[in-house]
Amino acid sequence: MNHHITLLAALLTSAPLAADTLPDRQTELPAVAKKANTDYLTPRPLTAIPDTEFGRKVKYGYSLFVDSQQMRGRYVGNEQNCVNCHMQAGMKANAAPLWAAYTAYPAYRKKNDKVNTYGERIQGCFNYSMNGVPPGDSSPELVALSAYAYWLTMSGLLNKYGLPEMPVPELSDAELILGGKREDFVLPAEIAADFPVSERGNLAGRGYPKLPSPAQEPSIARGAQVYKTTCAVCHANDGQGIKGADGAQYFPPLWGKDAFNWGAGMHRINTAAYFIYENMPLGKSVQLTEQQAWDVAAYMNSHERPQDPRYRGDLDANDQRYHKHQGYYGDAIDGHKLGSRAYPTATIEPQPGT
Structure with missing residues (x-):
């Protein structure tokens, strides 16, 4: 067994591929x-x-x-x-x-x-x-x-x-x-x-089921209406979710300082749409039309959230290197580039052994 683990460890530390083979990591x-x-x-x-x-x-x-x-x-x-x-x-x-x-x-x-x-x-x-x-x-x-x-x-x-x-x-x-x-x-x-x-990586039900491309380009404006009528009851009008009297977060924030950051997969419009269509509203999944899922995913991901941890001070460079996909990071929305007013990444002291 130790022999196999040693071989795997060697593989994990092998030299990376050339950067130009990875246009979007x-x-x-x-x-x-x-x-x-x-x-x-x-x-x-x-x-x-x-x-x-x-x-x-x-x-x-x-x-x-x-x-x-x-x-x-x-x-x-x-x-x-x-x-x-x-x-x-x-x-x-x-x-x-x-x-x-x-x-x-x-x-x-x-x-x-x-x-x-x-x-x-x-x-x-x-x-x-x-x-x-x-x-x-x-x-x-x-x-x-x-x-x-x-x-x-x-x-x-x-x-x-x-x-x-x-x-x-x-x-x-x-x-x-x-x-x-x-x-x-x-x-x-x-x-x-x-x-x-x-x-072993192909078990049915893995990930979120892929949706067809929407009939219309995902719309932030239409998504805002879907959010108001369908999502706000659990995630609040301001997207910050619902906390109990004890301070526990019962429904999660979807944007803002306590949401997932700009490096998380859910900030992609398509990933969010797949998840939302299949699993939301909670307990009543597959209630939205496919177009509504695309639109509300666009709305959710048109808001600021914590910065991508890979950001090194140049928003455009970070956008080009890591965000060449279906998302709004680095795009001008409501008068500013998303990511330019991002909330800080967590300031947590690494624990022993991390």
Whole structure:
């Protein structure tokens, strides 16, 4: 096992590709057209998590996933929780479920120009979606979040292949953060034969389903009306979400200082449209027309938010290097270039081991 990890470590630190082969390093979530009558992976209920040391890591990962504000000021710098973008505690198909992501890594990502382990993929979410700093490779938080994703994946696979009584194999911390797209990832023989490494990033329900291009160019003005009638009830007229009397953020901000930053995938108009159409309004998904989803995604992403962490003082250069995609960063909206009045990225002191 150590031999395989050493080989992977060498791959992760290999020389990057030439810059001119990467005109836009801001890769996005995979998106394919939604298929009808798909048999999605179904993880075991949370009550099936064993009361063992490994099971306690899984439970801790679940807790962090649904209430990421536990990490506020250490790793999280905004009012977001992982579950805001990965619905139903990361189990909902077509809402970037964890059970489909775990077996898609290790994988190369243009965003940081290297092969990423599953743990590194999570670390990227802390940098961008959570506007924070990533927990270290051996941190209890990263291990726990990886353990939760692994448990969802493996329990779902065991169920699918008629092995509902087989316990989920327990992995070491070092193995958990690697992900399942590797030859030495242990699977029962009946699963391994039908689920080769080449197919592990293609589980149905991964990412957000792709929408056709809209009949009309996405409109910020039309999107404002959709937002007012459909979204404001949960996210407030000012886009700052809803807080309880206890100060807890029950519905997340969509822009402003406590939203995801300009480096997060959700600031792309197309990614946001895919997510919104399939998953919003909460509990009543697929209520908007496709055009409305495109329009309200444009409206949401026409507002300032925290700066892209890769920004080095030159907005136009950052725009050209990282934002050659469907978004408004660097564009003139309401009299100023978006990004020029961005809120600060999180000022969190890195924790030991990060």
